[in-house]
Structure formats: C-alpha cells, structure tokens
Amino acid sequence: MATQVVGSSTEQTGEAGAAIYSPFVLSVYDLWVLKISNSFAWRCPTKSIQLPFFKQFIGKRHLDIGPGSGYYLEHGNIPEETAVTLLDLNTNSLNVAKQRLGRPSTVTIEADVTQTLPLEGVYDSISLFFLLHCLPGLLEEKMKLFTSLKPHLAQKGVVYGSTILGKGIQHNWFGTRLMNFYNNKGVFGNRDDGEEEFRQALCNEYENVETRIVGCVLLFSASRPKDDSENSD
Numbered sequence: 001m002a003t004q005v006v007g008s009s010t011e012q013t014g015e016a017g018a019a020i021y022s023p024f025v026l027s028v029y030d031l032w033v034l035k036i037s038n039s040f041a042w043r044c045p046t047k048s049i050q051l052p053f054f055k056q057f058i059g060k061r062h063l064d065i066g067p068g069s070g071y072y073l074e075h076g077n078i079p080e081e082t083a084v085t086l087l088d089l090n091t092n093s094l095n096v097a098k099q100r101l102g103r104p105s106t107v108t109i110e111a112d113v114t115q116t117l118p119l120e121g122v123y124d125s126i127s128l129f130f131l132l133h134c135l136p137g138l139l140e141e142k143m144k145l146f147t148s149l150k151p152h153l154a155q156k157g158v159v160y161g162s163t164i165l166g167k168g169i170q171h172n173w174f175g176t177r178l179m180n181f182y183n184n185k186g187v188f189g190n191r192d193d194g195e196e197e198f199r200q201a202l203c204n205e206y207e208n209v210e211t212r213i214v215g216c217v218l219l220f221s222a223s224r225p226k227d228d229s230e231n232s233d
C-alpha cells in the first residue's frame with residue numbers, strides 16, 4: 001500500500017520533533033531510549049510497564065501514531081487479523097516500523113500531527129507512545145490532537161499512550177540532563193507538560209479518562225468521545 005503524504009503549512013510545525021529519527025538513530029533507539037533512558041532517566045521501564053500497556057487495548061483496527069523504531073509493534077503480540085495503520089512525519093520511522101511488524105498489508109501515512117490529520121478511517125484502538133513530549137508548543141495546543149482523533153475512534157475504541165512529563169514530577173540527575181538537552185534541541189517540547197492539565201484536556205473531550213504516573217511518565221487512556229455540541233459554549 002502506498003504511503004500518503006500531506007502538504008505543508010506556514011504555521012508552527014512538528015518537524016523538529018521528528019527530524020532526528022535517521023536510520024542510524026532508529027538503529028540505536030531501542031538500546032538508548034527503550035532500555036537505558038526508560039529505566040534510568042524516566043524510570044518507566046519498557047518491558048514491565050510500557051509494553052504491557054501497549055498490548056492492553058489493541059483492537060481489530062489499530063492506528064499507531066509515532067511508531068519510532070517499531071519496537072512495540074514487533075513485540076506487542078498484535079493479532080494477525082488486526083489491520084494496522086502507522087502515522088508518522090518521518091518516513092524512516094514508517095519504513096523501519098512497518099518492516100519490524102512484518103506485515104505487507106500495513107498502511108502507512110506520512111503526516112504531521114500538529115497539522116490537519118489526513119485520516120479517513122475509524123479505529124478500535126489508537127496508540128500514541130512517547131509522541132506528545134516531542135511536539136512543540138503549549139500543552140493545550142498539543143491536546144487538540146485528541147479532538148481531531150475523536151471522529152476516528154470507534155464507539156468502543158480507546159486512545160492511549162505515554163508521554164514524559166516536564167512539570168509536577170521529580171526528574172533525577174540523568175533525566176534532568178536529557179530533558180535540558182532534548183528541549184534545547186527542539187527534539188522535546190515538554191517543559192510545561194503536567195498531569196493535571198493533561199488530564200483536564202482529555203476529560204473535556206472523552207467520558208472515560210484514566211491516567212497514572214510511573215517515574216516521570218504519564219500513562220493515559222481515554223474512551224467514549226464526548227459529543228462536540230457538549231463543548232460548544
């Protein structure tokens with residue numbers, strides 16, 4: 001299936017948060033991010049916390065936004081009958097992740113989540129792991145993504161994921177250095193991301209919202225999108 005590509009915009013884009021994922025970076029991503037950083041900087045281990053959470057909600061039509069190296073797709077025990085779509089701004093991530101999943105039927109969509117989403121389908125599960133802390137701007141801007149995803153979530157579907165917080169948690173020595181480095185480079189944009197604001201923004205759009213913090217990482221899930229007319233005032 002061919003990759004769909006979306007046009008550009010003059011507004012602030014999410015390019016900086018995606019540009020770093022070269023083939024080399026993706027080849028060391030699992031070791032550096034998923035093994036070392038998740039355990040020792042963010043204190044939210046991949047194998048015992050994040051991977052089981054990824055597996056928890058996989059439905060028959062799954063959309064993974066920001067697949068990175070494709071680790072979760074390879075190890076997520078995704079049933080053969082599940083139709084998988086990947087959306088990412090970086091073609092390297094799309095290619096590597098699709099290859100690791102090993103299913104030629106996987107649909108890939110090249111798009112920037114800070115812009116209008118070119119989605120047409122409806123999904124039973126939508127995962128966004130370690131995507132939101134890569135996006136620039138205020139949390140309220142980032143959270144518009146969850147509004148855009150509402151029409152693409154099945155009635156009983158779940159949108160869920162993880163993100164590194166910048167506020168309201170205590171980063172250790174290693175985490176503080178990584179936070180400063182990545183935020184200064186524009187790879188992260190999460191200095192002001194806190195659980196409360198995040199939770200509130202999700203509650204504005206979805207009936208069922210669950211959040212929990214492990215280390216410096218927020219794990220969230222939301223379902224039952226609210227009718228937009230409820231939010232109109």
Ligand SMILES: C[S@@+](CC[C@H](N)C(=O)[O-])C[C@H]1O[C@@H](n2cnc3c(N)ncnc32)[C@H](O)[C@@H]1O
Binds near residue numbers: 066
């Ligand atoms: C930190 S990696 C996360 C990889 C994987 N989900 C994980 O949890 O390890 C972030 C991914 O999001 C993508 N990404 C970053 N900013 C984006 C944007 N504005 N629009 C779409 N994808 C973006 C990157 O290209 C990369 O694949």
